[in-house]
Amino acid sequence: MFENVLGQPVIGLLSSDISGGILAPSMLFSGPVASGKGSAALELGRVLSCEQSGAWNCSCPACARHRRLMHPDLLLLGPRNFSAEIAASSAAFLRDPPVPATRFLFIRSVRKLLARFSPVLWEDDPKITKLNPLIQSLDEDLDELDAVDPEALTKTVDSILKTGFKLEAEGIGDLIPVAQIRRAAWWSRLAPQGKRKLLVIENADHMQDGARNSLLKILEEPPERVTIVLSTAHYEALLPTILSRVRPYRFIARDKTVETNVIRKIFRDPREEMDSISVYLDSFLPVSGETLYPLGALFVASIAMGSVITLKRSGAPLDDPLVSLGKYTAPIAEAAGLGRPLEDIKSLVSKVLGGADNFELRSRFSQFLQSILTLIGESLNSQDPGAIAYRDIWRAAVREAETAVGTYNLSPALVLDRLASELKRGMVSYGSPLLIKGTE
Numbered sequence: 001m002f003e004n005v006l007g008q009p010v011i012g013l014l015s016s017d018i019s020g021g022i023l024a025p026s027m028l029f030s031g032p033v034a035s036g037k038g039s040a041a042l043e044l045g046r047v048l049s050c051e052q053s054g055a056w057n058c059s060c061p062a063c064a065r066h067r068r069l070m071h072p073d074l075l076l077l078g079p080r081n082f083s084a085e086i087a088a089s090s091a092a093f094l095r096d097p098p099v100p101a102t103r104f105l106f107i108r109s110v111r112k113l114l115a116r117f118s119p120v121l122w123e124d125d126p127k128i129t130k131l132n133p134l135i136q137s138l139d140e141d142l143d144e145l146d147a148v149d150p151e152a153l154t155k156t157v158d159s160i161l162k163t164g165f166k167l168e169a170e171g172i173g174d175l176i177p178v179a180q181i182r183r184a185a186w187w188s189r190l191a192p193q194g195k196r197k198l199l200v201i202e203n204a205d206h207m208q209d210g211a212r213n214s215l216l217k218i219l220e221e222p223p224e225r226v227t228i229v230l231s232t233a234h235y236e237a238l239l240p241t242i243l244s245r246v247r248p249y250r251f252i253a254r255d256k257t258v259e260t261n262v263i264r265k266i267f268r269d270p271r272e273e274m275d276s277i278s279v280y281l282d283s284f285l286p287v288s289g290e291t292l293y294p295l296g297a298l299f300v301a302s303i304a305m306g307s308v309i310t311l312k313r314s315g316a317p318l319d320d321p322l323v324s325l326g327k328y329t330a331p332i333a334e335a336a337g338l339g340r341p342l343e344d345i346k347s348l349v350s351k352v353l354g355g356a357d358n359f360e361l362r363s364r365f366s367q368f369l370q371s372i373l374t375l376i377g378e379s380l381n382s383q384d385p386g387a388i389a390y391r392d393i394w395r396a397a398v399r400e401a402e403t404a405v406g407t408y409n410l411s412p413a414l415v416l417d418r419l420a421s422e423l424k425r426g427m428v429s430y431g432s433p434l435l436i437k438g439t440e
Contacts, residue, residue, distance in 0.1 A: 002043050003056045005036040006265070007258035010249045014040065017247075018047060018054075024247030025222040028204075030235040031251025034277040036262075037231040038080070038112075038202060040251075042066070045074050045198035048227060062194050067104075069111040073192045077121055077180050078202035078231075079406075081363050082113040082168050087284035090157050092267045097153060102268060106157075107142055113164055114138060116172060120187045121180045127171070134167040169362035174406025176201070178210035185218045188226045197226040204230035205237035208407075212239060219245040287357045287364055294336030295355045296371035300379075301329040302341040302348045303420060307427040309343060316432035319386040328379035345420045352416060359412035365405055369398050386430075393426040 001018070002011045017023045029037040046066035047054040065071040086109045093106035117135050122128040141160050148156045181201075188199055207215065219242065222228060230246060232238060254262070260274050267280075274280055282289045304326035311318055330341055338355070342348040352368075359365040376394045380387040401419045404410045 001047050001054055001056060002040060004043060004266070005040045006262050007254040008036050008040070008251050010251055011040065014044070014249055018044075023227070025226070026219050026228040026246045027230070028235075028238075028243070028246040028248050029229060029231040029251060030248060031233065032253045033233050034281065035251040035254065037251050038200075040249075041198075041200045041202075041229040041231060042069070042074075044227070044229065045071070045200070048196045048198060049073055049194045051195070067108070069108060069115050071194070073194050073197040074115075074200075075118060075120060075184055075187055075198070076112070076115040076200045076202070077184060078116075078176055078200075078204065079172050079174055079206055080202050081281075082109070082172070083165050083361050083363065084281035084285055085109045086113065086164050087161060088267055088281045090161055091284055092269065094154060094157060096268060097150065099268070103145070105266065107145065110138060110142060110160060110164055113168060113172075117167075121183050123183060125179065131167065131171045134163055134170070137163050138167065165361055169360060170409070172362070173409060174206060174366055174402060176204070176207045176211050178208050178214055181207070181211040181214040181218075185214060188218060188223050188228075192225050195225075197223075199226060199228045200231070201229070202231045203233070204242075205232045205234045212242070216241055216245070285361060285364075287355075287361065289367055291355060292364065292368045293371045293374075294333050294338055295352050296368055296375050297329040297332035297336075298338045298341065299348065299352055299420070300372060300375050301326050301333055302343070303423045303427065304329070305341040306343045306345070306424050307431065310424070310428050311431045314432055319390075319431060321380055321382070321384055321386040321390055322427065322431065325376075325379050325390065329375055332375075345417065345424070348420060349413065349417045353413055362405065362412070365412040365415075366402060369402055373398055389430050390427060393430065394423065397423050397426065 001015055005011050029041060031037055046063050049062040049066055049071060050058055051060040051062050052058050062071065066074060069076075086106075089102075089106040089109040093102045096102045114135060117128070117131065138160060141156060141163070145156065184199055184201075188197060201215070204215075216239075218228065228246075230238075230242075235243075235248075235250075256276070259276050259280075262277055263269050263274050263280050269280075279289075304322060307322060308318060308326065311322075326341065334340065338351070342351065353359065356364055356368060359368070373395065376391055380391050397419055400422075401415050404415045404418075405412055
């Protein structure tokens with residue numbers, strides 16, 4: 001059991017609880033991103049459904065269906081970055097197409113995304129009608145992968161990648177909606193088709209308020225033949241009422257040697273020097289996470305410069321924190337080859353969108369916003385009243401932008417334009433309230 005989860009001492013405790021028959025009905029797997037929480041949850045489902053001994057290489061029908069993530073007693077929900085794993089798995093597959101393990105890895109990575117669109121979770125949701133062509137296309141391409149001519153394999157894999165990226169961008173929000181938790185609760189109360197059901201809710205801290213309340217009802221009275229696994233990278237973000245109803249299993253940050261071994265074993269990458277699993281996966285995406293930080297710096301510097309220019313023209317005094325904001329971020333953008341700050345908002349938005357591949361990977365927009373908040377925290381780290389006010393302005397505006405894209409699925413381009421305008425207006429308003437009032 002759990003041979004695919006390396007370097008995690010907590011796996012011994014989990015295995016012991018299973019063997020001793022003392023496994024809790026509801027559990028929480030907490031720990032860093034890419035620390036094996038998801039793999040452990042899926043392997044747990046296979047073990048609990050196994051019709052034989054639960055051995056790693058068991059060939060019973062239940063284990064076979066769990067490995068393909070197509071067992072009817074398995075339900076997965078919750079946001080995560082699917083594209084990075086799919087892209088890295090596709091590279092492993094194309095390096096060694098004849099190797100069954102690399103083909104299985106690639107198909108399984110895509111199935112993790114497709115599992116989020118189970119009819120159980122999307123029943124009566126009108127949005128699924130728009131997503132169905134993408135889902136069907138992925139299903140068909142995966143089913144026909146064995147029959148693809150070797151010369152056309154790269155083209156087919158690229159098509160799967162493009163469709164998968166689009167499905168994630170259009171169908172996976174940043175927050176878990178209450179409707180999906182309610183449908184999961186309904187599903188969990190139905191009798192299992194095999195031995196036991198498994199409900200996995202990844203990134204459980206990303207929930208709408210109503211979803212948290214619905215989850216509490218399941219945790220308070222869990223159905224008899226259902227195991228519930230929540231996962232999170234932010235233990236402290238979960239409500240105490242939720243934490244009190246789950247058995248915690250803490251995953252640790254693994255050292256570089258273990259991370260390298262995981263990459264070699266799972267992705268069969270022979271390179272000697274490799275970073276953490278998160279960085280490794282990120283490197284296969286069209287826009288790397290390292291690109292977003294200087295783009296964020298350009299965005300912050302441009303808004304700061306535009307605000308300074310507007311205030312200067314009005315004759316209003318300039319706060320030191322506002323000037324510091326531009327002085328801190330502009331050199332970061334210039335060092336990355338992005339040039340000087342841009343006063344015109346449309347030009348700024350266009351440059352950011354171009355540098356981020358138009359945020360075709362919707363998860364990249366959330367990362368871009370986080371890079372902005374990091375820059376604000378780094379450059380405005382004093383307790384000066386002005387610094388505090390500007391931090392609050394940026395944090396409030398960024399939260400609204402995250403909600404607009406993650407919850408309401410608005411276009412990143414539209415939200416970015418609105419964000420830039422609102423931030424400039426907020427900063428100028430703080431610097432010179434009469435100036436804003438006079439333009440209304």
